[in-house]
Amino acid sequence: xxxxxxxxxxxxxxxxxxxxxxxxxxxxxxxxxxxxxxxxxxxxxxxxxxxxxxxxxxxxxxxxxxxxxxxxxxxxxxxxxxxxxxxxxxxxxxxxxxxxxxxxxxxxxxxxxxxxxxxxxxxxxxxxxxxxxxxxxxxxxxxxxxxxxxxxxxxxxxxxxxxxxxxxxxxxxxxxxxxxxxxxxxxxxxxxxxxxxxxxxxxxxxxxxxxxxxxxxxxxxxxxxxxxxxxxxxxxxxxxxxxxxxxxxxxxxxxxxxxxxxxxxxxxxxxxxxxxxxxx
Amino acid sequence: xxxxxxxxxxxxxxxxxxxxxxxxxxxxxxxxxxxxxxxxxxxxxxxxxxxxxxxxxxxxxxxxxxxxxxxxxxxxxxxxxxxxxxxxxxxxxxxxxxxxxxxxxxxxxxxxxxxxxxxxxxxxxxxxxxxxxxxxxxxxxxxxxxxxxxxxxxxxxxxxxxxxxxxxxxxxxxxxxxxxxxxxxxxxxxxxxxxxxxxxxxxxxxxxxxxxxxxxxxxxxxxxxxxxxxxxxxxxxxxxxxxxxxxxxxxxxxxxxxxxxxxxxxxxxxxxxxxxxxxxxxxxxxxxxxxxxxxxxxxxxxxxxxxxxxxxxxxxxxxxxxxxxxxxxxxxxxxxxxxxxxxxxxxxxxxxxxxxxxxxxxx
Amino acid sequence: xxxxxxxxxxxxxxxxxxxxxxxxxxxxxxxxxxxxxxxxxxxxxxxxxxxxxxxxxxxxxxxxxxxxxxxxxxxxxxxxxxxxxxxxxxxxxxxxxxxxxxxxxxxxxxxxxxxxxxxxxxxxxxxxxxxxxxxxxxxxxxxxxxxxxxxxxxxxxxxxxxxxxxxxxxxxxxxxxxxxxxxxxxxxxxxxxxxxxxxxxxxxxxxxxxxxxxxxxxxxxxxxxxxxxxxxxxxxxxxxxxxxxxxxxxxxxxxxxxxxxxxxxxxxxxxxxxxxxxxxxxxxxxxxxxxxxxxxxxxxxxxxx
Numbered sequence: 002x003x004x005x006x007x008x009x010x011x012x013x014x015x016x017x018x019x020x021x022x023x024x025x026x027x028x029x030x031x032x033x034x035x036x037x038x039x040x041x042x043x044x045x046x047x048x049x050x051x052x053x054x055x056x057x058x059x060x061x062x063x064x065x066x067x068x069x070x071x072x073x074x075x076x077x078x079x080x081x082x083x084x085x086x087x088x089x090x091x092x093x094x095x096x097x098x099x100x101x102x103x104x105x106x107x108x109x110x111x112x113x114x115x116x117x118x119x120x121x122x123x124x125x126x127x128x129x130x131x132x133x134x135x136x137x138x139x140x141x142x143x144x145x146x147x148x149x150x151x152x153x154x155x156x157x158x159x160x161x162x163x164x165x166x167x168x169x170x171x172x173x174x175x176x177x178x179x180x181x182x183x184x185x186x187x188x189x190x191x192x193x194x195x196x197x198x199x200x201x202x203x204x205x206x207x208x209x210x211x212x213x214x215x216x217x218x219x220x221x222x223x224x225x226x227x228x229x230x231x232x233x234x235x236x237x238x239x240x241x242x243x244x245x246x247x248x249x250x251x252x253x254x255x256x257x258x259x260x261x262x263x264x265x266x267x268x269x270x271x272x273x274x275x276x277x278x279x280x281x
Numbered sequence: 282x283x284x285x286x287x288x289x290x291x292x293x294x295x296x297x298x299x300x301x302x303x304x305x306x307x308x309x310x311x312x313x314x315x316x317x318x319x320x321x322x323x324x325x326x327x328x329x330x331x332x333x334x335x336x337x338x339x340x341x342x343x344x345x346x347x348x349x350x351x352x353x354x355x356x357x358x359x360x361x362x363x364x365x366x367x368x369x370x371x372x373x374x375x376x377x378x379x380x381x382x383x384x385x386x387x388x389x390x391x392x393x394x395x396x397x398x399x400x401x402x403x404x405x406x407x408x409x410x411x412x413x414x415x416x417x418x419x420x421x422x423x424x425x426x427x428x429x430x431x432x433x434x435x436x437x438x439x440x441x442x443x444x445x446x447x448x449x450x451x452x453x454x455x456x457x458x459x460x461x462x463x464x465x466x467x468x469x470x471x472x473x474x475x476x477x478x479x480x481x482x483x484x485x486x487x488x489x490x491x492x493x494x495x496x497x498x499x500x501x502x503x504x505x506x507x508x509x510x511x512x513x514x515x516x517x518x519x520x521x522x523x524x525x526x527x528x529x530x531x532x533x534x535x536x537x538x539x540x541x542x543x544x545x546x547x548x549x550x551x552x553x554x555x556x557x558x559x560x561x562x563x564x565x566x567x568x569x570x571x572x573x574x575x576x577x578x579x580x581x582x583x584x585x586x587x588x589x590x591x592x593x594x595x596x597x598x599x600x601x602x603x604x605x606x607x608x609x610x611x612x613x614x615x616x617x618x619x620x621x622x623x624x625x626x627x628x629x630x631x632x633x634x635x636x637x638x639x640x641x642x643x644x
Numbered sequence: 645x646x647x648x649x650x651x652x653x654x655x656x657x658x659x660x661x662x663x664x665x666x667x668x669x670x671x672x673x674x675x676x677x678x679x680x681x682x683x684x685x686x687x688x689x690x691x692x693x694x695x696x697x698x699x700x701x702x703x704x705x706x707x708x709x710x711x712x713x714x715x716x717x718x719x720x721x722x723x724x725x726x727x728x729x730x731x732x733x734x735x736x737x738x739x740x741x742x743x744x745x746x747x748x749x750x751x752x753x754x755x756x757x758x759x760x761x762x763x764x765x766x767x768x769x770x771x772x773x774x775x776x777x778x779x780x781x782x783x784x785x786x787x788x789x790x791x792x793x794x795x796x797x798x799x800x801x802x803x804x805x806x807x808x809x810x811x812x813x814x815x816x817x818x819x820x821x822x823x824x825x826x827x828x829x830x831x832x833x834x835x836x837x838x839x840x841x842x843x844x845x846x847x848x849x850x851x852x853x854x855x856x857x858x859x860x861x862x863x864x865x866x867x868x869x870x871x872x873x874x875x876x877x878x879x880x881x882x883x884x885x886x887x888x889x890x891x892x893x894x895x896x897x898x899x900x901x902x903x904x905x906x907x908x909x910x911x912x913x914x915x916x917x918x919x920x921x922x923x924x925x926x927x928x929x930x931x932x933x934x935x936x937x938x939x940x941x942x943x944x945x946x947x948x949x
Contacts, residue, residue, distance in 0.1 A: 021778035039791030102666025264769030
């Protein structure tokens, strides 16, 4: 009896969880005539919604829907990849170094720690005004560098927090042994610590990448035409003329797939990191 | 009526048979000890009795009632875990009161009962203390008190002294013994320490690999071990076990081992001809070998002392006798140490003979 | 020249210098992204300046505190704060309770546990804008919520125009956030529950406690500190909500009926180009958050010892 109830509830929860994505999948394969219909399974499935993401056509799918989106998503896709990828790389490198310093050498005064925490506590929107002013004066608007630095800064707290957890799990004896043999801290890092924490590093990197991939506010503010990322482009689909439900669904799904894949890959590590690495 | 009856208990974990076929009874006010090495199934049996594990087959009866299907909450059994499992977020008072709160007693009634139990296990002075700062013996008493507060029908203790260092262990053993006498509740006690079992139990069940090898009172187990395993397990130091051969010389019976012969003609009746032609093992406890610096006894055998280990008033002598190593225990003899020669006499009455193959005792 | 590079390399290799160097990149990045803008923000909030003023910002005339005074009289700001607070106040308990429920549902072993867990967790991984998008699509007038849920259950006239009603639109935003972040609560609570030693549960069982009692008296108390931390983190993040609101309502219907604080500040800075005022408001908000967090952390610090 109890098991039956449990499975019933599990199914309910699963349906609730899957609903939005299921609907988006359904919409993305529907032609414009079916966009206002409640059927889950498209009666006449088409792939035009996906195709038009890369080769925008007006009108869509042989209908009379016109849209104001004229660019393919390849550029935003690549921009997202560059910004998220390099931003993650920067965050991981800087964060790992700092985490190591804090963990093993008690580096970092309260000032640094305070400010690092601040990046997570304060709304991004509160930085937008001065950031725009600053970046405009040094010509950073609409550049990759601006995004990469911002992404790294915003996710640094996570990077340090996660990686410190992984570093702390390595017994310091091995590093101390290497140090006693005359190696410099850098060599120790390179030859001892990094190989040992590779798994944790990878997991942290993937997690931060997912965060950066989703980032919206700063990309919205910084980008004009050159570095528009995928989330920003998606917002344009929503406000575009023509209510293109089908393409909205397809672009949303395309943007989600990398996140889901990476997230699946690090599920186990997600649990450890979020629970402060303290499951005993 | 016996308080607890365990019949043909069997427990499988996957393909591993932790408990093969175990049956025993525990009477009111009796303390039974399940003694055995790690992995012999004794803790599993305890958990089955408590209701935390379901037996693959077999029955558990409390006060004559079958309780197999009863969840642990309803069995009215007290269980003290090996690591005590004190609730860390509750005070000592609340720990002891935990089971009582389930019963919806009045606040006054509850407090009275808690204080009563607390003084029984001598923790009344720390009732308000947070549990994180307690020492091991205090924690154990709280754990016992917590179970006793509910006036359980049966008390189960899982290796209660194994966490404690040797020094404190002696003291705790005495305390536990006193507690058992005071309270007089039927108890099943699980341990791998034979000394504990010998001091605290009324009866002992020696277990190995999911089966009871021998069950009996302390003296029965000590004086008449039925198998090699029991003989070896009980007693400190372990019983001397020597491979030997029984040879009949007309009226005489002689045990040959190494290049020695031991006259055991007195035992011929008890042997009843069972030892003929089989490989035997001679068992003799260290304290049943008397040592003398001179050959005062005609049947004494010469031996060389390899090491003299003082253990308090007595000493354990490591002997080499006719190529065989033996341990003898006796009062410390001056001038006897490594290299000396002594004469050892076997106390034939206390000698045991085991069939090497079946491991069963013949004498 | 060689001498200096040698000494430099030597110095770099030493332990004390490592200590300082390890956080150097961190300081650099932070300085650039955080501290410099922060300084600019403080400066600008005392001035009166817009990008279209015609002069560079560092020439902006100092105007003292009028911007701050303006902020205290700003009704729209007040409403944004109220809305955001309501949002957090609703979202936190809902996510906690649902997360707790889900964690309890997953307690123990059962077939397919890994599969169900994967399904449950994925909302956290989706880009926030896509979450907004998904719910935007679902709650459309001709969407599945209306057509597949409400109409069959409550009859023909039960369809709702979600996004033209400020309260309902807000509700959809709340639902979207709950959908996305309940799994996080689930994860943290579940991990906490799983970390409760099995022995304690068994001890409680033998003492006669029912499952409910065990939950109340053993499990929940032992995960309290973990849960509090999780709630604080979630509260801070919830306060910052931006993406889903932007995508789903853009602040509307109307001008600002669902405007949360992040959106208001964004509008001030980017849409209305009211830069110095935006800086003043931002500064005030930062101070407020810092104060509130400090007050909230205080009792935790005391308890942690």
